[in-house]
Amino acid sequence: MTEKVGVLGKKTSRRTDVERIVETPLPTVYGKFRAYGYLDHERGDEQVALVHGDLEAEGVLTRLHSECLTGDAFGSRHCECGAQLATALRQVADAGSGVVVYLRGHEGRGIGLLAKLRAMALQAEGLDTVEANLALGLPVDARDYGAAARILDDLGVRSVRLMSNNPRKREALVRHGIRVAEQVPLLIPPCESNITYLRTKRERLDHHLPHLDAMAHAPS
Numbered sequence: 001m002t003e004k005v006g007v008l009g010k011k012t013s014r015r016t017d018v019e020r021i022v023e024t025p026l027p028t029v030y031g032k033f034r035a036y037g038y039l040d041h042e043r044g045d046e047q048v049a050l051v052h053g054d055l056e057a058e059g060v061l062t063r064l065h066s067e068c069l070t071g072d073a074f075g076s077r078h079c080e081c082g083a084q085l086a087t088a089l090r091q092v093a094d095a096g097s098g099v100v101v102y103l104r105g106h107e108g109r110g111i112g113l114l115a116k117l118r119a120m121a122l123q124a125e126g127l128d129t130v131e132a133n134l135a136l137g138l139p140v141d142a143r144d145y146g147a148a149a150r151i152l153d154d155l156g157v158r159s160v161r162l163m164s165n166n167p168r169k170r171e172a173l174v175r176h177g178i179r180v181a182e183q184v185p186l187l188i189p190p191c192e193s194n195i196t197y198l199r200t201k202r203e204r205l206d207h208h209l210p211h212l213d214a215m216a217h218a219p220s
């Protein structure tokens, strides 16, 4: 249980239990992982962490991957999520140990799959990814990392080398009590379909994407 100050300034209790339900071997094309399944009792989400090797060392190589059906499963080139997930799993396997927490409920930075598709339709008409969420009356980023922190805690991870370009993920983990020893860039070469999206992430969402400097500006 944690205490939270509600909108009226009153302290309210809320259940934040994230319960480990199952653990199973999961051989993948990247290497041998163990899949840990969790149930987030607060939000109702089913979550999975893929673990490779042992996590006892400090500075565990870690990715908190926000679910993206279109990118992760369909190979969408609208975003770079699919390549980031594959790269993270490969890097964890190559490093000999680490964890990828796959965060359900994070579609479209937390607005949900159908809303994300609506936002993509608006982006096809010329809005950027931030403007599209706002045009739908939705938050620019509604993701919560409390469950991720509790999963890492359950796995015995105290400090991480975080594979991310997003300073907000680092800040959120620190806020939830996980030490971020290092932020490891996860830079995917851009393509014509996602260069505008990636520039928006850099310019409006503070993502650290220095490799975009090498790309000429795409015509708008």
Ligand SMILES: [Zn+2]
Pocket (backbone or CB within 6 Å): 068, 070, 071, 072, 079, 080, 081, 082
């Ligand atoms: Zn994506």
